[in-house]
Amino acid sequence: MAYEMLKQMITESSRIMVFSGMGLVRESGAAYFRDEPYAYQIEAKYGLSPEEFLSAAFYNSRPGSFYRFYKDEILSKRSDIKPNEAHYALARLEKQKKAEGGRVTVATRSLCSLHQKAGSENVIELHGNIFNNYCTRCGKQFSPDYILESHGIPHCDRCQSAIRPGILLAGEMLDNGIITRVANETEKADLLLVVGTHLDAYMTKRFRQYYTGNRMILITDETHPTDKEADMVIYEKVSEVLPRVIA
Template sequence: MNTGNIKKAVKLIRESRYMVAFTGAGVSVESGIPPFRGTGGLWNTTHPIFLEIEYFQKKPLQSWKKIKEIFYDKLGDAEPNIAHEILAKMEKRSFLESIITQNIDHLHQKAGNKYVYELHGTYKQLVCIGCNSEYDMSFADLNFLPPTCFVCKGILKPDMVFFNEAIPEFAQKKSFEEAQKADLLLIIGTNAEVLPAAKIPEIAKKTGAKIIEINIKPSPFTNTVTDVFIESRATEAMEEIGKLLYL
């Protein structure tokens, strides 16, 4: 890890008036949550068909069995790591305005961040595919699948974005607005390979933001929009940044 680039990043953070963080799977892997793509990714061992909305609608029981195994049996025990914790402290100390995340794990909120925009939804909430009623995940007894709606008896679906589903309108609108407001964008643990997430750094750059990137290897952003690249795991880089910010 380049300590010179850590110091450059801290200087930019101190000088920033409106910093926004943009996070992906790399911020949560050290909390025990595997990424979807790349080394150790879920799609290397599991066919993603169970997260296609058409498959879910036709075969909700089969889909829910795999969803429970992969998400609900694991995510509930996951705890924020030092990277999440430093981001929460940054918000409390007014270094950070908001987080745009592609993660569905709710760990930013669990760590204490209040302004989090979830581009791909969250596993913490369920929504009825019949009447759109919303429930906290604690409502459902996942020993009995598929869970059903108290209002209309329709099937409940995790409120995360499935393949062939639209991004939540509010989350996308707020994420784009935050990217436009930012004078500094802190990218952590993402290559943002899917749209519209891939647009976030580009939007920020076009409106004049400086960009700090923390990734374990160069990404499509590194040689295009990034100003300071820190080649590191999220926990290591954020811990060092936190120390220099006296968090």
Template sequence: MDQRLEELIAKSNNIVFFGGAGVSTESGIPDFRSVDGLYNQQWKYPPEQIISHSFFEADPEEFYRFYRAKLIVKDAKPNAAHLRLAKLEAQGKLRAVITQNIDGLHQAAGSKNVLELHGSTLRNYCTRCGKFYPVEFIAESEGIPRCECGGIVKPDVVLYEESLDQKVLQRAVRALEAADLLIVGGTSLAVYPAAGLLRYYGGRELVVINMTPTPADKLATLCIQQPIGQVLGE
């Protein structure tokens, strides 16, 4: 536990947390861009190509093969970082979690106001009739998962080439504008447009918790290069 961080948390009443893949690595979910991350494992195509909208349209079978193998995570549990953030929200200090993750672990930990910039693997919809399907439907199906109406069941996940949900973005901007402490954790801030949201933060105190340097470090009140669960855990 970092003493300076705890002092900043203690004196803040409108905290926003902005997080990425590094928040979930301690729950056993691999980070896309780390050295041993998904991007460096062998597939016929680069992962960023497979999880693009055009690839989904052109070769849905290969898309779902990769999606089941790499993006649906079974048995992952919230770690100390997820649990601490949920506790801060329950105490009335944390107002929003803005996440680039699609694993639903913040909600599993008890966080209520979670703004999922890139959607969630837990929500899946028929592209034809809109019927909802849980993650198990895709995980347990083979080939291209289809609704009873015949339409393809697609995860509610923002693929490359797709735009972010405007309502979620607007809520994130409003949360950042009102915050008095922004904690950025487990993200290299390399993915746009998500990383560009930080410019809407108007508060004074910025904390960055990430294993590697980020573009926000030079603006930060405090930079901590340690695993986030270890830092936020009590």
């Protein structure tokens, strides 16, 4: 029954906003650096937490150590992650709604560009991604492979300036343009689809206030006290639900 209701709501909606959480990344086989087992392993191995390594202060003061961690724990483990069936289902939905004159927008904190790999085009990456590393002087972009193959701190092969990771680091401000875009897309949506996260998580808590409709759908395999604030909740893996309701 829940599947049929969700399918009907998706069919009837023309502007869909998707908040894609880290649970969807986990369903592709990647650990989130704040997950307890992984976070403890990092701290035991390096003596610092992942949050400390991935901060602007650490990057600016100890770039060599930052890049050792970035290469070993981020790029080498995340650049080859594959999208799961939920990512492909959302990409199909975007194409369907576009053909009907509608719109699907995905906002995500993931750094792995999984939605783009699956074929989605209208994606807002709040924290950037690991693929668009760039030169701080000339702006040339560099792939994860270029960073991984470099020795020490990677430098631009054109102007020899330092290369900046393409992700938002802790302590840096979220771009105002991104904030405005997510808020506007959420405000215009007639369906808000929250997947792989909960309603009190950073992204949903900050932006769901702009949604004025009555179709806020939550799909997650973990319970949270805020679940009751959704108009509909399905407690299953996103990668199992979406392929069933999006042809």
